[in-house]
Amino acid sequence: MTPNERRVALAQIAAEVSTCTACRLHEGRTRAVPGEGDSDTEVVFVGEGPGFNEDREGRPFIGRAGGLLERMLGSIGWQREDVFIANVVKCRPPDNRDPEQDEIDACAPFLRRQLEVLDPAVVVTLGRFSMAAFRPGARIGAVHGTTAPVDPASGAADALTFSMYHPAYALRSPAVERESYEDMAKVPVVLLRSRERRAVAGAAAPMITMTTTPAAAALAAPAPVAAPVIASMSAADQAADDASQLTLF
Numbered sequence: 001m002t003p004n005e006r007r008v009a010l011a012q013i014a015a016e017v018s019t020c021t022a023c024r025l026h027e028g029r030t031r032a033v034p035g036e037g038d039s040d041t042e043v044v045f046v047g048e049g050p051g052f053n054e055d056r057e058g059r060p061f062i063g064r065a066g067g068l069l070e071r072m073l074g075s076i077g078w079q080r081e082d083v084f085i086a087n088v089v090k091c092r093p094p095d096n097r098d099p100e101q102d103e104i105d106a107c108a109p110f111l112r113r114q115l116e117v118l119d120p121a122v123v124v125t126l127g128r129f130s131m132a133a134f135r136p137g138a139r140i141g142a143v144h145g146t147t148a149p150v151d152p153a154s155g156a157a158d159a160l161t162f163s164m165y166h167p168a169y170a171l172r173s174p175a176v177e178r179e180s181y182e183d184m185a186k187v188p189v190v191l192l193r194s195r196e197r198r199a200v201a202g203a204a205a206p207m208i209t210m211t212t213t214p215a216a217a218a219l220a221a222p223a224p225v226a227a228p229v230i231a232s233m234s235a236a237d238q239a240a241d242d243a244s245q246l247t248l249f
């Protein structure tokens with residue numbers, strides 16, 4: 001898929017989201033929030049659902065939680081424009097209640113299609129509902145700051161997922177906010193490891209697949225030695241030196 005094809009495909013999904021009536025959440029929305037960001041990115045952040053400000057503006061993470069997300073991204077030298085930001089449900093649940101399972105299920109095809117188009121190397125989940133979409137049965141208190149392979153059925157064909165607390169939760173506790181900054185500091189490491197996995201998978205493939213994504217451009221360089229999937233903080237720390245020079249693109 002060319003960059004222009006990706007932009008067109010994402011715009012098509014956004015247009016469908018804006019008029020969707022597949023679940024009850026459309027009844028109370030002001031604007032649907034399909035997601036936004038760099039269509040050529042390697043990293044997708046997935047939150048839970050729009051809040052008050054997002055519902056009014058039709059954009060994800062623009063309130064206080066969005067401010068914290070931007071500060072955390074800034075702490076690793078990234079901007080929100082460098083990544084793609086989406087949610088599990090695209091319309092605001094009433095009174096900011098948790099999304100219900102049938103609402104998540106109804107909205108899941110949109111996120112799956114977005115991931116199919118973006119083909120990210122890393123999916124960073126923000127909060128327990130988005131984590132559950134990629135790591136069923138996991139507890140966020142136990143797995144935040146760690147990563148796991150993504151099931152290709154999610155739409156992301158070859159990616160690692162990295163779990164973080166939701167920024168809105170982090171705003172309620174200085175300790176959680178501090179942990180969230182520490183978790184965010186590992187995201188470049190996870191990107192590096194995912195690039196390595198994808199390079200190995202590409203080298204093992206029987207046919208060369210041409211692609212124009214920036215991730216593919218990075219993979220054109222000789223692949224480093226295959227690394228195990230990062231499953232713990234200590235593994236991430238081992239790669240910290242490598243990642244200190246890592247930029248997103």
Ligand code: SF4
Binds near residue numbers: 017020023089107
């Ligand atoms: S939350 Fe998703 S499935 Fe439900 S109405 Fe909005 S876009 Fe459609």
